[in-house]
Amino acid sequence: MAITISSKNPRPARMGLALKRSAGKAALWWCGAACLAVGAITGGQILAQIEGDRGIAPLANSQDIQVNGITVDVTAKTGAEARIAGWKQAQKEAWKKLGGPDMPIESIDAMVSSVVIGREQIGPKRYIATVGVIFDKAKAGQYVGAGAGTGPRSAPLLLIPVLDSGGVRQVFEVRGPWQRAWAEFQASSSPVDYVRPTGSGGESLILTAGQASRRSRLWWRSVLGQFNASDVVMPVARLERQWPGGPIKATFTARHGPDNTFLGSFTMQAATEEELPRMLEQAVVRVDGMYRDALSSGALDPDPSINAGGVALDRAFAELREKLMPKGDVSPPAAAPQPATEQTESAAPVIAEAVSVQFASPDAASVDSALAAVRGVPGAQGAAAVSLAIGGTSVMRVMMVGGGERLAAALRAQGWKVSGGGSALRISR
Structure with a gap:
């Protein structure tokens, strides 16, 4: 018995297979379109976070x-x-x-x-x-200013001006009036050494209002190392507008350190929006006075736990390595030197020394290569570029256990040509 299947009336099984294939292609198409849309939105969001005019360059600190x-x-x-x-x-x-x-x-x-x-x-x-x-x-200067006094000057302090306005906290996300007031502040007469970032590029991603709530010393050490600062100060301005164009009540708070320590606060009021810049200018002077008083009382000293974070991390890695090492068939002579080394280090700790390293940087890849080489040396801590000159000579600063001679020997073993000595080295390929 012959059965003829017409193309106009396909077999039900084949119809189901065709529908499945069609549905699979449609699902694949929609999945690809969704991925492209998500990628475009995500890429646009990342680009939008760093592009545009976001920072205000601070005024050059003159000696006047x-x-x-x-x-x-x-x-x-x-x-x-x-x-x-x-x-x-x-x-x-x-x-x-x-x-x-x-x-x-x-x-x-x-x-x-x-x-x-x-x-x-x-x-x-x-x-x-x-x-x-x-x-x-x-x-x-002999009568007034920082030169007339006998008080101490502070260590370099990273300045993060936080503005709280309309329920939104921001630093460099937009060009805010609080950051502008600090950028226009003439800090040369102050004994407090402010390190004022411009807020452009990737700085707006690192220095945010949420950074003030972080407590990790390792994270703070990484951030401060990028700006060559020893600690951080966070002046906070909270603006409350009674109605559009009406009075503005402001609360200013001076905070310091990775623990967001409270130093003091005060309130001011501006009658109109036009008076807001002048009020913020006066507030900056008062906040600077709070930091001056804190410096005189010793409350503005850098937190020692920031630099101690590297020692704590090395100790944690040593403990983790000891726990993960196999303890089955290990000969006593091989296991004996580890406790002796720990006792030696605890009895006579080695102090890390600051070493300045100059290196040729024709492009960005050469900068990454030099930083990776120095950071890979055992005992090197906090290696960071303090001066970048693409097409010229850049400078990095590193805390090295054992000093510059040990760093030079380790870099020569990696194939680098090292000149100089002590706390100043120059390396090249």
């Missing part, structure tokens, strides 16, 4: 002493005479703010290098302005 925010209102016979009289009055008030001794205006004027005009209104017989006065450090 600057006082901002001096308001004058002077009348005279003409507008030009009122302007000159207003500048002299601003110089006198700025000198008084710095705590300088009583001196005639002619002597104060001789120490002024420039007057920075913020806003000014000149009338026929009246001058109203907000100005800043810059004093020459060479002339005025």
